[in-house]
Amino acid sequence: MKIILGSNSPRRKELLSQLGLEFAVRKGNFEEVINYTLHYSEIPSDIVTQKLKEMSRNQAKDELIICADTLVFLAGNPIGKPSSKAHAVSILSQLSGKTHEVITAVGISYQDRIKIFSETTEVTFRDLTLAEINYYINTFNPLDKAGAYGIQDWIGLIGIRSMKGSYTNVIGLPTQRLFIELSHFNIKKGT
Numbered sequence: 001m002k003i004i005l006g007s008n009s010p011r012r013k014e015l016l017s018q019l020g021l022e023f024a025v026r027k028g029n030f031e032e033v034i035n036y037t038l039h040y041s042e043i044p045s046d047i048v049t050q051k052l053k054e055m056s057r058n059q060a061k062d063e064l065i066i067c068a069d070t071l072v073f074l075a076g077n078p079i080g081k082p083s084s085k086a087h088a089v090s091i092l093s094q095l096s097g098k099t100h101e102v103i104t105a106v107g108i109s110y111q112d113r114i115k116i117f118s119e120t121t122e123v124t125f126r127d128l129t130l131a132e133i134n135y136y137i138n139t140f141n142p143l144d145k146a147g148a149y150g151i152q153d154w155i156g157l158i159g160i161r162s163m164k165g166s167y168t169n170v171i172g173l174p175t176q177r178l179f180i181e182l183s184h185f186n187i188k189k190g191t
Helices: 010-018 040-058 085-095 130-140 154-159 167-171 175-183
Strands: 002-005 063-074 077-079 099-110 113-125 160-164
Touching: 002 010, 010 167, 040 063, 040 077, 040 099, 040 113, 063 085, 077 085, 085 130, 099 167, 099 175, 113 167, 113 175, 130 154, 154 160
Parallel strands: 002 063
Antiparallel strands: 063 077, 063 099, 099 113, 113 160
């Protein structure tokens, strides 16, 4: 069996490597379409379903494909990746002093089996100053991150007051749950 990660995210690649798995990366030609008629908690799973459908078109019989999508929600409203530094400032200003949800959906496809699951983590920022937000954005350039931040970055070290749920989920891949789900496909490390 060959494991294929359907993502170019350096963070997902690193987390999957830390699980001790050998894999190749294959990015599909996919344009995310958000279906706003769904309950917000179902949106990441819907996007992953779309990704798996696209990736499975070229899936060999011996390939297991893993796709994921992470979205940040504030009061049920999706907050994507910032389009500019000014947009990143706006997003982090909205998250400042509030609790938001980070939902990562993961899809696994192997032969005729498909498993899609999601994990939710609640993250609470303390009140951030504009100077802190600007320093973070100018120093770490988080334009490729949902919610305009990486919890593993400086802003996570100084700004996260509390968290309920999986830390790696906020990074972009809920590794504990993924490890369990992969065991159902007879992929095990450390046993």
